[in-house]
């Protein structure tokens with residue numbers, strides 16, 4: 001009974017956590033007054049810079065970037081923020097229909113009717129009335145995540161229906177093609193909006209297939225224009241000449257990180273704190289990637305025992321070593337999850353003083369020895385600082401040990417062997433978290 005209660009509380013906590021996280025990644029990051037402008041006959045906009053989204057009860061758009069991994073139901077493909085414009089994109093989730101073997105549910109995982117599910121809104125200033133061709137940059141990993149609709153001012157004209165992507169799966173590509181009965185891969189120059197009056201209009205995109213990944217779009221009166229690479233830079237109304245990419249990039253999460261990191265720099269340099277200075281870093285990176293799949297299990301570094309080890313708690317999320325006191329530290333905890341074969345993802349922290357070295361043991365058997373990648377910043381989290389240990393058989397009750405050694409570039413300044421934790425992911429999925 002008690003176990004059941006604890007389990008229910010845990011599940012409730014997990015639901016609240018993931019709901020909070022989901023809300024954050026689906027909330028707009030720009031003000032509703034921001035208007036995107038034409039520049040050199042093109043209006044370019046990052047998909048993630050919608051000012052609101054509506055019709056979200058069945059499916060919703062979520063941001064993915066280096067530090068933002070939504071975890072909302074089925075989503076089988078890995079993050080694709082690398083190569084996306086502004087290093088960020090939107091995906092409409094959950095992606096219940098991944099292949100044509102999954103049941104097609106109209107009005108649920110598919111909508112041939114535009115404007116019904118997951119509507120993104122953008123304010124666009126048109127300098128003159130006319131026909132504007134619409135291009136969008138998308139990444140498709142299958143045949144059931146490559147359709148989208150575009151409309152304007154709550155109307156969904158025929159030539160905005162069924163935008164289609166077919167080629168170059170797994171790559172970010174620009175397309176402006178309309179799927180027809182005859183041509184499933186789409187006909188060029190048939191996706192456009194006819195804008196009746198100059199001025200600000202609400203340009204909207206809505207879901208056709210779930211799991212669609214949307215990076216950026218552009219509108220142009222030039223029917224021969226073909227965007228390349230990440231496309232033209234966006235321009236917005238209230239910043240004169242400045243383009244949006246850097247200014248709008250900072251989501252709440254990143255701002256928090258930047259501020260706290262700046263604080264840490266000060267603290268580390270402060271002579272009064274010396275080497276025992278404990279910077280406060282409030283990053284959710286570990287939590288975010290741990291929550292990517294409900295099948296994952298994770299143990300954050302700070303849940304490992306510290307007392308009697310040479311580790312200390314570094315801020316809210318990390319364990320670290322004071323290199324003046326010790327060059328090595330070791331801690332052990334128990335694996336309390338279902339027995340099975342797992343991929344182990346070790347979430348390290350890159351440091352610029354050198355490469356910390358780690359050893360992972362399961363019941364005193366070393367399963368991996370590795371170094372964390374050198375970072376450019378004083379310290380940094382992200383996919384390139386994670387390490388994958390594939391296909392490890394672990395039983396409930398096994399002991400998991402982490403041994404860390406500080407590293408050094410110059411023999412003077414040492415790293416602190418910082419790490420954030422370990423994620424146990426289903427076998428075969430570990431590579432989604434590492435590089």
Ligand SMILES: [Ca+2]
Pocket residue numbers: 075076077078079091
């Ligand atoms: Ca995905």
Ligand SMILES: [Ca+2]
Pocket residue numbers: 095096097098109144145209210211212
């Ligand atoms: Ca789908």
Ligand SMILES: [Ca+2]
Pocket residue numbers: 077091095141145211212213
């Ligand atoms: Ca997808």
Ligand SMILES: [Ca+2]
Pocket residue numbers: 046047048084085086087088089214215216
């Ligand atoms: Ca983007």
